[in-house]
Amino acid sequence: MLLLVEAGNLLLLLVGWGLVGLASYLLIGFYHERPSAILAAKKAFIMNAIGDAVMALAFFLTIAKVGSLDFSTVFDAASSGVLSDTVVTLLALGLLGGAVAKSAQIPLHTWLPDAMEGPTPVSALIHAATMVTAGVYLICRTHPVFEAAPDIQHLAALLGLATLLVAGVVALVQWDIKRVIAYSTMSQIGYMFLGAGIGAYGFAMFHLVTHAFFKALLFLTAGIVIHRFSGEQDIRKMGGLRKELPFTHATFLIGTLALVAIPPFAGFWSKDAILASALAYGGALGWILYVGGLIGTLLTGLYAFRLYFYVFRGEPRHAESEAEHHGAGEAPRSMTLPALVLAIGSTVVGFLAIPGVWEPFEEWLEPVVEPLVTPSATQEWLSSLVAVCFASAGIYLAWRAFRAGRELVREGAIRDLLEHKLWFDELYDALFSRPAQALAVRLRDDVEQPVVQRGLDEVAEGTLDASAVLGRAQSGLLRTYALAFAVSVSILALVFLVVR
Amino acid sequence: MLTTLLIVVPLAAALLVWILPLSAESTAGLALLGALAEVGLWAGGARNFDFSSQEQQYSASREWFSDLGISYSVGLYGFQYWLVGLTVVVGAAAIGYAMWVGRDRPRAYYGLVLFLVGSLVGVFASQDLLLFYVFFEAMLIPIYVLVGVWGGPRRVKATLTFVLYTMFGSLLMLASIIAFGISQGTFELADLGTSSNDWIFLGFLVAFFVKAPLLPFHGWLRLSYTEATPEVAAILSGVVSKAAVFGLVWIVLPHFPGPVDDLRGLALVLAAATLVYGSVLAFRQPDIRGVIAYSSMAQMGLIMLGIFSVNDLGLDGAILHSVNHGLVSAGFFLVAGIIETRFGSGELARLGGLAKGRPALASVVLILGMFTLAVPGSTNFAGEFAILSGVFQRGWGYAAVGAAAIVLAAMYALRLISAILHDRRASATRESGDLVGGELALVLPLVAILAVLSAWPALVTERSFPLDQPTSFIAGQEQGP
Numbered sequence: 001m002l003l004l005v006e007a008g009n010l011l012l013l014l015v016g017w018g019l020v021g022l023a024s025y026l027l028i029g030f031y032h033e034r035p036s037a038i039l040a041a042k043k044a045f046i047m048n049a050i051g052d053a054v055m056a057l058a059f060f061l062t063i064a065k066v067g068s069l070d071f072s073t074v075f076d077a078a079s080s081g082v083l084s085d086t087v088v089t090l091l092a093l094g095l096l097g098g099a100v101a102k103s104a105q106i107p108l109h110t111w112l113p114d115a116m117e118g119p120t121p122v123s124a125l126i127h128a129a130t131m132v133t134a135g136v137y138l139i140c141r142t143h144p145v146f147e148a149a150p151d152i153q154h155l156a157a158l159l160g161l162a163t164l165l166v167a168g169v170v171a172l173v174q175w176d177i178k179r180v181i182a183y184s185t186m187s188q189i190g191y192m193f194l195g196a197g198i199g200a201y202g203f204a205m206f207h208l209v210t211h212a213f214f215k216a217l218l219f220l221t222a223g224i225v226i227h228r229f230s231g232e233q234d235i236r237k238m239g240g241l242r243k244e245l246p247f248t249h250a251t252f253l254i255g256t257l258a259l260v261a262i263p264p265f266a267g268f269w270s271k272d273a274i275l276a277s278a279l280a281y282g283g284a285l286g287w288i289l290y291v292g293g294l295i296g297t298l299l300t301g302l303y304a305f306r307l308y309f310y311v312f313r314g315e316p317r318h319a320e321s322e323a324e325h326h327g328a329g330e331a332p333r334s335m336t337l338p339a340l341v342l343a344i345g346s347t348v349v350g351f352l353a354i355p356g357v358w359e360p361f362e363e364w365l366e367p368v369v370e371p372l373v374t375p376s377a378t379q380e381w382l383s384s385l386v387a388v389c390f391a392s393a394g395i396y397l398a399w400r401a402f403r404a405g406r407e408l409v410r411e412g413a414i415r416d417l418l419e420h421k422l423w424f425d426e427l428y429d430a431l432f433s434r435p436a437q438a439l440a441v442r443l444r445d446d447v448e449q450p451v452v453q454r455g456l457d458e459v460a461e462g463t464l465d466a467s468a469v470l471g472r473a474q475s476g477l478l479r480t481y482a483l484a485f486a487v488s489v490s491i492l493a494l495v496f497l498v499v500r
Numbered sequence: 501m502l503t504t505l506l507i508v509v510p511l512a513a514a515l516l517v518w519i520l521p522l523s524a525e526s527t528a529g530l531a532l533l534g535a536l537a538e539v540g541l542w543a544g545g546a547r548n549f550d551f552s553s554q555e556q557q558y559s560a561s562r563e564w565f566s567d568l569g570i571s572y573s574v575g576l577y578g579f580q581y582w583l584v585g586l587t588v589v590v591g592a593a594a595i596g597y598a599m600w601v602g603r604d605r606p607r608a609y610y611g612l613v614l615f616l617v618g619s620l621v622g623v624f625a626s627q628d629l630l631l632f633y634v635f636f637e638a639m640l641i642p643i644y645v646l647v648g649v650w651g652g653p654r655r656v657k658a659t660l661t662f663v664l665y666t667m668f669g670s671l672l673m674l675a676s677i678i679a680f681g682i683s684q685g686t687f688e689l690a691d692l693g694t695s696s697n698d699w700i701f702l703g704f705l706v707a708f709f710v711k712a713p714l715l716p717f718h719g720w721l722r723l724s725y726t727e728a729t730p731e732v733a734a735i736l737s738g739v740v741s742k743a744a745v746f747g748l749v750w751i752v753l754p755h756f757p758g759p760v761d762d763l764r765g766l767a768l769v770l771a772a773a774t775l776v777y778g779s780v781l782a783f784r785q786p787d788i789r790g791v792i793a794y795s796s797m798a799q800m801g802l803i804m805l806g807i808f809s810v811n812d813l814g815l816d817g818a819i820l821h822s823v824n825h826g827l828v829s830a831g832f833f834l835v836a837g838i839i840e841t842r843f844g845s846g847e848l849a850r851l852g853g854l855a856k857g858r859p860a861l862a863s864v865v866l867i868l869g870m871f872t873l874a875v876p877g878s879t880n881f882a883g884e885f886a887i888l889s890g891v892f893q894r895g896w897g898y899a900a901v902g903a904a905a906i907v908l909a910a911m912y913a914l915r916l917i918s919a920i921l922h923d924r925r926a927s928a929t930r931e932s933g934d935l936v937g938g939e940l941a942l943v944l945p946l947v948a949i950l951a952v953l954s955a956w957p958a959l960v961t962e963r964s965f966p967l968d969q970p971t972s973f974i975a976g977q978e979q980g981p
Contacts, residue, residue: 018877033856052906053903053906057899061896444784
């Protein structure tokens with residue numbers, strides 16, 4: 001991961017990129033006796049391999065056209081207009097392909113929820129805080145390329161928007177505590193893509209940082225909860241933990257509030273800055289992104305607090321004897337201390353960018369990434385107000401549904417659609433996985449076996465037969481030899497006469 | 501002098517092993533000693549090898565048939581030195597493996613393996629066409645016997661197909677060699693000029709495509725790699741296939757620039773097709789060795805892409821990837837053999853769940869699998885990247901196919917890893933423990949070399965051709981020194 005971030009050229013970045021992917025594969029498959037974990041690990045690796053391959057293609061193009069993979073050389077070539085539009089567009093597209101796969105954005109997003117098969121601390125570290133956000137880093141780091149290909153940059157923003165909405169609605173119906181958080185990760189990275197796609201690099205990176213704090217916090221506290229239930233991850237079997245685990249409850253709530261972007265928690269400052277940038281970006285695109293982003297905050301409020309209510313409020317729904325308990329009461333300090341640190345982070349990191357008052361974070365990034373849009377302080381505060389209203393509405397609706405004991409999405413076609421995660425898995429299965437396997441089997445059974453191998457058998461048997469026939473000639477009978485000799489000589493003599 | 505020594509030492513050891521009436525253990529020990537001495541010789545030679553020099557090194561030349569212009573002429577350039585290094589290392593690992601498993605009629609067996617190693621070194625060191633042919637044929641004889649006598653249940657058929665294919669290729673090549681040599685009045689590679697004769701060119705091309713193998717010429721591959729003993733399969737796929745690399749880089753490219761230019765498209769298409777075909781077939785093979793066999797085929801297709809891109813990146817990548825693939829596939833065949841011995845079967849359906857309680861085995865399989873799929877950062881990735889960016893300059897389509905093959909490689913390698921290590925615990929998974937010291941001693945050196953190359957791929961790429969300029973070096977070769 002550090003190699004990825006500190007790399008000074010694209011190739012080294014790709015090496016780090018691949019190695020974090022490898023680590024991710026190994027860690028998702030950590031419980032290697034669980035078939036689902038191994039499947040998830042393979043899926044994650046292959047999805048990322050697709051991204052890597054697309055990115056590598058872009059690099060080949062770069063080598064052919066620029067002759068170097070050094071950041072500064074490539075950026076100079078991209079921004080000076082030496083390269084044709086097509087080349088820059090393809091290069092940006094390749095980079096975007098890699099970023100989309102790594103950061104689990106549509107259309108290469110389906111691996112992330114499954115990746116929750118890994119141990120929870122792993123989810124906290126690489127599938128929430130660091131590795132999955134590498135795509136955002138990549139876009140920000142290579143922004144001159146994307147600026148030279150604005151269409152692709154807008155595509156990044158739109159993919160981000162699509163992902164944040166899809167992930168938001170799918171999260172509404174999930175029952176697995178870690179999957180809900182995973183979908184929220186996808187959706188938050190969607191915000192980052194949105195920000196990076198309109199050139200608000202500083203805010204995208206800022207959201208990356210704040211998100212790392214509150215998402216790691218959510219995962220770790222979720223880990224405490226799962227530990228409490230001896231590995232149970234279904235939120236329908238939880239409930240009423242507020243009294244039993246007061247500290248966990250408090251920290252989880254902080255994380256949730258930060259996620260939903262309620263002031264003064266960290267997520268508020270970063271997410272609303274991205275939304276304000278969309279507003280400042282203006283035009284049809286800016287408005288689409290802004291409105292979509294607002295709907296996203298509403299969804300965030302809904303699913304995040306649905307989760308919170310299910311786990312911590314209401315009456316305990318788990319039927320178990322006290323003996324099964326992992327010891328009643330709060331988790332051990334080794335689990336709560338990290339949560340405490342992250343909770344503090346989730347609270348104060350946001351103050352690194354108070355619009356109009358104190359904005360050191362953007363200044364830090366200024367030398368490397370000049371933002372394309374800078375919202376005015378008024379826009380920021382105004383947009384924040386609207387966003388908080390949307391988020392609060394989401395919380396309120398979640399609370400009402402919970403009070404009434406209703407699900408957020410009623411039974412029916414829509415719920416069905418959401419529970420199947422919009423059928424993405426099935427679609428890819430039918431479109432790629434199955435045909436690839438069928439092709440492999442067809443090639444093996446219909447081409448390689450009958451044509452190549454069996455054809456060979458016949459040749460081989462033919463040779464054996466021929467040698468058997470010839471072997472029979474080796475009879476050892478002098479008479480036969482003499483006859484053969486005489487016949488051959490006469491034939492040769494005949495041929496000799498005729499040719500002459 | 502050293503080159504001659506590198507050829508003679510294994511041959512002499514072969515003779516010694518074969519003649520001396522020693523017990524099975526002592527025979528194996530002597531053979532291993534010979535193989536290790538060879539490795540030591542190579543490593544010692546590497547210290548004095550001047551990789552920056554334009555000159556052939558450790559060369560030796562002796563008139564043989566002066567009338568025909570045939571001479572015993574051997575010598576090494578950088579890329580040859582790496583191929584020889586690959587040979588001696590894999591050879592030593594193979595003999596070590598045979599020693600660990602134990603083979604019937606050990607004197608003949610080890611004698612033949614050493615003979616094979618010596619001939620291979622000869623192939624990679626030849627600087628004379630006919631001498632190359634002699635070694636090329638000499639290396640086939642021990643393979644026939646090793647597969648035909650010590651192979652698996654279908655060994656006769658395997659040997660027969662192998663003989664048919666290689667004979668076909670060899671005869672074409674012999675005709676080409678004679679035609680080429682007679683027309684030029686010499687067989688010395690350095691003195692031979694260029695030729696634009698398509699037929700002579702095709703004779704060489706087909707022989708090397710059979711050896712590699714490339715798509716329509718691969719019929720021998722499956723049976724030979726499955727029926728041979730694992731260590732012979734390791735040498736076959738790891739080293740013998742590289743004779744094609746040597747032949748193409750050192751005979752075809754320098755001496756047939758015109759035909760190469762004309763038919764490059766065809767060769768590249770075949771190579772790309774091989775890459776995809778091998779990868780797809782590897783994805784649905786029922787046993788470990790089947791997967792490695794077709795994966796080998798795919799990797800050879802990739803290497804051919806590098807060679808026929810005929811530019812610096814592609815050629816450097818092809819040499820590096822030859823070394824990588826040799827080590828990885830040899831390592832994998834040995835591991836396949838270990839698994840077959842321990843669990844009685846290499847069929848994936850009967851394996852699974854081996855990771856539990858066997859950390860060393862799991863790590864080895866996982867590491868080799870990751871090298872196979874060329875995870876970024878590995879030396880295989882470096883080779884693959886160089887090859888594909890080289891071939892990109894010949895046409896983006898080839899590189900796109902190559903990139904698709906990256907995904908396919910991930911699919912078959914992960915499937916193989918999971919089928920061996922994870923999944924359900926199947927019937928063949930008897931209570932057999934983890935790898936022991938001897939087995940690790942076989943595989944770990946290969947992995948260690950791969951690790952070194954991963955950290956420093958330029959060790960090979962910058963030291964394969966004088967001045968690190970493969971294309972101009974090869975193009976300049978036909979004028980002679």
